[in-house]
Amino acid sequence: MHESVAIKQQIIDVADTRFRRYGFGKTTMAEIAKDCNMSAANLYRYFENKETIGVTICQNCLKEKEMMGKEVLKREGLGAAARLEAFFFEILKYTYDLCANDHHLFELVAYISKEHLDLVQRHQETLRSFIAEILAEGNRTGEFEVADIVSTANTVLLATVHFYYPPLVMMRNHSFEDLVQAEKAVVALLVQGLAKH
Amino acid sequence: MHESVAIKQQIIDVADTRFRRYGFGKTTMAEIAKDCNMSAANLYRYFENKETIGVTICQNCLKEKEMMGKEVLKREGLGAAARLEAFFFEILKYTYDLCANDHHLFELVAYISKEHLDLVQRHQETLRSFIAEILAEGNRTGEFEVADIVSTANTVLLATVHFYYPPLVMMRNHSFEDLVQAEKAVVALLVQGLAKH
DNA sequence: ATAATGAATATTTTTTTGACTATTCACTGT
DNA sequence: ACAGTGAATAGTCAAAAAAATATTCATTAT
Structure with a gap:
């Protein structure tokens, strides 16, 4: 069956x-x-062929990364700012682990991403929607004051590319600690910019 | 002689x-x-060898890009926020032109950058110092309120990588207009975060 | 009809080989 | 000593051949 x-x-x-x-x-x-x-x-x-197997595994990988982010959306007791920080921390952690430990998988993802741009785009779309959720929450609680949530979510995504784009994550042998520190600094600055004044 | x-x-x-x-x-x-x-x-x-010639030309290229940014530092009648925006606009424009029109030179820079990490690092160091100058100006005029100028300059650099890192600039066939719009959005958000409240 | 296979074909990767180019060196002219 | 050269050497690249692998297909089994 x-x-x-x-x-x-x-x-x-x-x-x-x-x-x-x-x-x-x-x-x-x-x-x-x-x-x-x-x-x-x-x-x-x-x-259909070998590449399709690779694509499927790649998709699973991206889906798992998305799950890491999604989990943060549901966490209790976090404000929007803290949630955004936690979100990127989890994304960075997952990306770093993948690249640092599963070198072969990293290459597969990189290779597949080059061909199947649509996969990556869909993935980014998902991240963007998660960020949008956090921004909306911030608006609701009065922490943030975001006029155009969708376009701002996109802007946030652009500014944080260092923390989810594998080639950048791995560029130069930054330690995980360094990356986390950078992530915290960037998100903090963005949060300042998003905040209600 | x-x-x-x-x-x-x-x-x-x-x-x-x-x-x-x-x-x-x-x-x-x-x-x-x-x-x-x-x-x-x-x-x-x-x-010494052929590669050294390539490195030298690469350096000139980076230097020219830096000049584009430096020119903005001296422009009259700009506030810190507008200067930061103009700065990244010029950097983006130069990077885009290089990549879009001088395909061969783009490849040379990409290739050399992979080997001679120090070149790129020095270049980023320069950009960072320019940004630091703008931040200091903002502090002076009361537009900004930046505690740690050097570390904040670095954070700004991280968040704007899409506009000076050639591979990202050329990723997907974004039109120059799209890129400029993205650049304006990111810098605007950062400026919000830097602003005195 | 569905699942599966071995053998045939088409593609891709690896290896080999020859040509090409970078680099060195012993030497020439100034 | 310095600027320069042609010829020798070493290393790299590219076309061709060989080998390995992906993919298809005709056929068998259930």
């Missing part, structure tokens, strides 16, 4: 493991198939 | 022309030498 869904998932799991350990390029369809006890040809009944 | 300085300059001029037209990789030392009416071997009496 939903057999095919389970098999798809198995393929993703197996591929994910191999991609992380050996990289996308060094993993063959034959190897993935073997791990699933099937022939390489049969993989094509579940995925 | 200062013969060698003039010859060095000639080599740079000739190389610059060729690099812009054909790219760094497609320009040979023999060609540069021919343009200077000398043998390839003789170039090595003036430059």
Whole structure:
């Protein structure tokens, strides 16, 4: 019945493991198939091609990052300013961990992002909507005074690119602590700018 | 006497022309030498190697960009906020023009920047000092209220990376107008945050 | 009809090889 | 000593060949 869904998932799991350990390029369809006890040809009944497998894993990665941010939206006892700070802290942490520890996955994401611009765009769209939520909350509580929430959310996203865009996060061997300090400083300045005066 | 300085300059001029037209990789030392009416071997009496020539041209490029920013520092009749805006506008304009029109030079800068991190760092250091000057002016005139000028200048630099870092400037085919609009929005938000309340 | 396969074909990657270019050096002219 | 050179060397790049891999397809199994 939903057999095919389970098999798809198995393929993703197996591929994910191999991609992380050996990289996308060094993993063959034959190897993935073997791990699933099937022939390489049969993989094509579940995925159009190898790249599609990569894209799916990439999407999962971005989705997980989004979850990290989303969790912050629901946290109790935070004002809008503190929430914004926590939001970028989580995003930065996730991005940093990915890049620093899963080098191969980082490369996969970078490669896929180059081709499938739409993926990245959708991801940014999601982050933007999260930020917009925080801005709206700030307006509600009187902490912020934002006229155009959507366009301001976009502006905030532009100013914080250092903390979610992997190539920038990894540029020069900044320690995680340095990055967090920079993140705090940028967000603090932005919060000042957003605040009701 | 200062013969060698003039010859060095000639080599740079000739190389610059060729690099812009054909790219760094497609320009040979023999060609540069021919343009200077000398043998390839003789170039090595003036430059350690080909890469050093590229680095020098790259430096000139960055220096020119810095000049664009510096000019804004001296403009009369601008408040600190307007000056900051004008500053990033000029930087963005120069960066955009370089990337959009001098594709080969853009690649050279990108390539050299990867190796010679110190060049880029020094460049950022310069931009930072310019921003610091503007912040200090703002403090003086009462427009801004910045406690730690140096660290704040750095924060501003981080938040505006979209407008001076070539790869980001060129990411997706944003029109120049879109970029300028984004630049205005980001700087406006930062200025709000810097303002005396 | 659906799942799966081995063998055939198409693509991509790797290796090899030859040509090309950067760099060095021993030497020439001043 | 200094500016310069041609020829020798070393290293890099690019085209071609070989090998590996992705993808398709005709066929089998259930």
